[in-house]
Amino acid sequence: MIVLKLGGSVITVKDKPMTPRPETIRRLAGEIAEADVKLILIHGGGSYGHPVASRYGIKGGYSSENQLQGLAETHQAMVKLNTLIVEALIKAGVPAIGVPPSSLIITTDGRITELELQALRGMLKIGLTPVLYGDAVLDTMLGFTILSGDQLASRLAVELGAERLIYGVDVDGVYTKDPKRDEAELLERVTPKTLRELEAASPTAVDVTGGMRAKIEEALRAAERGVEVVILNAMREGIILKALRGESVRGSWVVADADD
Ligand code: ADP
Numbered sequence: 001m002i003v004l005k006l007g008g009s010v011i012t013v014k015d016k017p018m019t020p021r022p023e024t025i026r027r028l029a030g031e032i033a034e035a036d037v038k039l040i041l042i043h044g045g046g047s048y049g050h051p052v053a054s055r056y057g058i059k060g061g062y063s064s065e066n067q068l069q070g071l072a073e074t075h076q077a078m079v080k081l082n083t084l085i086v087e088a089l090i091k092a093g094v095p096a097i098g099v100p101p102s103s104l105i106i107t108t109d110g111r112i113t114e115l116e117l118q119a120l121r122g123m124l125k126i127g128l129t130p131v132l133y134g135d136a137v138l139d140t141m142l143g144f145t146i147l148s149g150d151q152l153a154s155r156l157a158v159e160l161g162a163e164r165l166i167y168g169v170d171v172d173g174v175y176t177k178d179p180k181r182d183e184a185e186l187l188e189r190v191t192p193k194t195l196r197e198l199e200a201a202s203p204t205a206v207d208v209t210g211g212m213r214a215k216i217e218e219a220l221r222a223a224e225r226g227v228e229v230v231i232l233n234a235m236r237e238g239i240i241l242k243a244l245r246g247e248s249v250r251g252s253w254v255v256a257d258a259d260d
Contacts, residue, residue, distance in 0.1 A: 001038045003162045005153035008046025009170040010234045017051050020084050029088035035244035041131045042153040048081040049074055053146055061142025071144055074136045086131050095128050101135040107147055108140045112155050154218040158225045165227050166243050168234025173252030190254045224256040
């Protein structure tokens with residue numbers, strides 16, 4: 001079984017609210033159909049979930065009653081994006097089924113502590129492809145928070161014994177610096193040491209790695225538990241098909257047991 005996380009930067013236009021990339025979504029659905037593997041798909045929020053969640057401060061937890069409206073809107077924005085992905089998959093011939101994480105998961109200070117797996121296990125067993133996403137979830141300490149698709153993907157890969165976890169983003173993998181801002185080299189191998197180096201380069205509250213640092217942290221958690229993890233560029237045509245088939249692709253392999 002494989003867990004595939006598609007980043008919000010891949011399936012949406014990140015700086016334009018509620019703007020999907022229908023062509024990319026259709027192409028990726030086709031690649032997933034062609035690969036024909038047992039799969040759980042997770043997608044990010046991109047320009048659907050993020051703007052409304054940050055407007056209402058959902059990630060920081062409960063501070064006022066009017067945030068509940070924001071939580072509802074955040075979840076609904078994600079349901080809309082999920083519908084686009086699921087419909088594209090069904091059209092491509094994949095028996096995809098949207099599964100809302102907020103119905104299965106509770107976090108404690110942002111980390112998953114309750115996770116109901118029975119339905120997911122059953123869906124996989126029968127041959128369905130569950131499609132989950134980063135979501136607004138209840139949290140025992142914060143009241144509610146945002147659960148990232150990256151954490152969810154890593155945790156599901158571990159709990160369900162995935163052989164491979166693929167993070168599809170809009171760059172070729174992890175670089176020495178943000179490749180969109182600076183000239184940087186691709187790191188084909190990412191270890192806990194890489195994470196420490198990126199942290200040292202950006203120690204303050206202003207995290208210049210964006211979501212990449214958190215993504216590596218989540219990736220390492222799965223790698224530590226024996227899952228093969230790769231971060232690659234899902235914007236490149238055919239790469240998801242290859243990665244799902246286990247063929248060699250350009251990207252960054254995340255390994256926990258490196259002797260450095
Ligand atoms: P997504 O939301 O699609 O899952 P993120 O936007 O959180 O992905 O992270 C991917 C982005 O991280 C890339 O588009 C890239 O611009 C940025 N980034 C920052 N630092 C790095 C780095 N060292 N290596 C690779 N990407 C980086």
